[in-house]
Amino acid sequence: MPTAAMTIPGGADPVPVPRAPTAREDGRVDLVGLNKAEMAAALVAAGVPEKQAKLRAKQVWHWIYHRGLTDFAGMTDIAKETRALLAERFVVGRPEVTLQQVSTDGTRKWLLKTDDGNEYEMVFIPDADRGTLCVSSQVGCTLNCRFCHTGTMKLVRNLTAGEIVGQVMLARDTLGEWPQPGEDLTGEARMLSNIVMMGMGEPLYNFDNVSKGLGIVMDETGLALSRRRITLSTSGVVPMMARAGAEIGVNLAVSLHAVTKDVRDEIVPINRKYGIEELLKACAAYPGANNARRITFEYVMLKDKNDSDADAHELVRLIRKYKLPAKVNLIPFNPWPGVAYECSDDDRIARFSDIIFKAGISAPVRTPRGRDIMAACGQLKSESEKLSRAELDRIAAEKQAALG
Structure with missing residues (x-):
């Protein structure tokens, strides 16, 4: 994973800081760890219409963090074609x-x-x-x-x-x-x-x-x-x-x-x-x-x-x-x-x-x-x-x- 250096105020030594999440080997991006704004931006980049992205991000956020779902197919308040797009472009990962x-x-x-x-x-x-x-x-x-x-x-x-x-x-x-x-x-x-x-x-x-x-x-x-x-x-x-x-x-x-x-x-x-x-x-x-x-x-x-x-x-x-x-x-x-x-x-x-x-x-x-x-x-x-x-x-x- 590529890293950047962060310098701690007060003269402490710089330590490596991972950059923003990147695509996995299969090309998909893990949504866990993205904040709400980042999640909406990721959905737009994946092809979700910009006017819908904020709502879709709110729905996905709820399923991921409130319900604990890892399978987009279970996100039943989102249209099937959108769920298919999400499954193609993203994952909801676990360690x-x-x-x-x-x-x-x-x-x-x-x-x-x-x-x-x-x-x-x-x-x-x-x-x-x-x-x-x-x-x-x-x-x-x-x-x-x-x-x-x-x-x-x-x-x-x-x-x-x-x-x-x-x-x-x-x-x-x-x-x-x-x-x-x-x-x-x-x-x-x-x-x-x-x-x-x-x-x-x-x-x-x-x-x-x-x-x-x-x-x-x-x-x-x-x-x-x-x-x-x-x-x-x-x-x-x-x-x-x-x-x-x-x-x-x-x-x-x-x-x-x-x-x-x-x-x-x-x-x-x-x-x-x-x-x-x-x-x-x-x-x-x-x-x-x-x-x-x-x-x-x-x-x-x-x-x-x-x-x-x-x-x-x-x-x-x-x-x-x-x-x-x-x-x-x-x-x-x-x-x-x-x-x-x-x-x-x-x-x-x-x-x-x-x-x-x-x-x-x-x-x-x-x-x-x-x-x-x-x-x-x-x-x-x-x-x-x-x-x-x-x-x-x-x-x-x-x-x-x-x-x-």
Whole structure:
């Protein structure tokens, strides 16, 4: 897939951004991921009369995003000849599933393949009456968080808006959550009730496609998931945070994981470019953050690295200093082959949580889910490339050098 370079404000390195969707090998164009204006323009280009295109696009949009149809023949309010034209020129695609695994706790993980042969993962975590879909934004990752399995991969490419939306649609297919004729399923009635942009990749290094994809997910005439049920997680791409709040407007989670420069420089190397103080100022300025929509600080618990009483007290001090409407999500470290870190002991995690709770800040401990299928937080990695330990070390050195 051809790509263009996008430069992140503030001097971050350019990353590849896929261009607008192009025709597949069979000549047809996938409509998933096009916004309403693009869909109407595509229909005109395919031969639908311009005066009819807006209405036809509205109808197709409804069938694709509200009803979940992939077959134009079922779009019964569109004339047969127009449906035949649509089937000739377009497809309503889904990601190709290479592998689907189900954990003993019900967590599902999909290994998905793009049209150009790259692989990425998504995860669904069910609860009693709801569930959360963890969506990827990139194949690989441009960062190198040392405790994260995805960080051992090179960035292969950004996912398109269609590939991002396609993850949500595939999950609805699997869970059987498209409404039947006469049925009005809402986000409240579905198991897939929440989305977190916490899969593979850094969402703010793929801003345009993430913004466009989530716009389609939130559109009230289509997938209709409330922005209050969507969370975008960043490792701290400070120059893009205000724009994300203003243009996307979803909940914010920040992968903090440490409260001192030395430790965060080590485990979250983007800290060398955008330090903790700069990051927390951006959090304080995040549009829409308030006590009803708190910023979540993700904090992985690493034994003898970031889990002391002093670390907990410093985290409280920083949150108070910047007057942040915040909660802290404590994540027991999920190991993966070759990692140099261990999970903090249960009593140490409990003590850390207790210090923060006593300061009046919520600090729940996340229950690990999907560990047996490598679907837990920080464990995602596709097989798009298999690298030696020496190659992984070289990639880590290159990423850290780029961060300065």
